[in-house]
Amino acid sequence: MHLLSIDDLSDAQITAILDEGERWFAYNRQPRRNDHRLDGLTIVNAFFENSTRTLLSFEIAANRLGAQVVTMQVEHSSIKKGETLEDTARTLNAMRPDALVIRHGTEGAPAEVTRIMDCPVINAGDGIGEHPTQALLDAATIRQHFGRIEGLKIAICGDLKHSRVARSNTKLLERLGAKLRFAGPASLLPDDIGGMGIDQAVDDADVVMMLRVQRERLEEDLGDAPGEYLARYGLTEERFSRTSPDAVIMHPGPINRGVEIEGSLADHPTRSLIERQVEMGVAVRMACLDLLTAERLS
Secondary structure (H helix, E strand, C coil): CCECCHHHCCHHHHHHHHHHHHHHHHHCCCCCCCCCCCCCCEEEEEECCCCCHHHHHHHHHHHHCCCEEEEECHHHCHHHHCCCHHHHHHHHHHCCCCEEEEEECCCCHHHHHHCCCCCCEEEEEECCCCCHHHHHHHHHHHHHHHCCCCCCEEEEECCCCCCHHHHHHHHHHHHCCCEEEEECCHHHCCCCCCCECHHHHHCCCCEEEECCCCHHHHHHHHCCCHHHHHHHHCECHHHHCCCCCCCEEECCCCCCECCCECHHHHCCCCCECHHHHHHHHHHHHHHHHHHHHHHHHC
């Protein structure tokens, strides 16, 4: 079994990951966190794009489960000498890892690698394709906070066209019964998603999920300065006042303060779940590694 897309998971598997993620979340708040269920297994992280949150959370997750963790130094690898991704995958497969976590800038790259690897493969982000573990941790964070996902009004706002996070979240949250709304500049909306103005999207919303906007797109695609984008499309204090009384703020990170969100909202002590998302990320990735490697331990 592989985790390349939300579509690869059954409803039962999604429920199992969310349930186990909540248990690991509580476990990770203990003083000692040294479960040994993956003793003897080797997890390889191959990140061909820069990453802080996702890479570190996978490393911490695997370590806390007792696995041996190897993070491939792509900048020092044979990829830089012209080796193809397929040949790199063959080399890694010959070393017999028990799971491969891959992030790559090309959509579909993890699926290509999966055809070569004899172990489970987890997609940690592929171009503008998907980011399934981010969607799972977002769903777990929402469910933990509200006690449910079904029926919640969730606004996803920003650069949806280039967001793998938005694609995976759309698939998962709709499956779980959320009512989704989308907002962003017309040039940054995909053809298959009907967007609306951000004021309309956040009106009475329970969750506002902001997406990062690359600064180069502000100038090239929109012609906006950072403050102009915030005023037109970002989450300001005034806009957030339109949400439901108990609404929360989410963001997959990294945050562009003063671009897609005001800093005061990102740091709100009771309404921002952004740090909670990071914490839940470790827990949910522990659940994913546990589920995907179960057959290798049986």
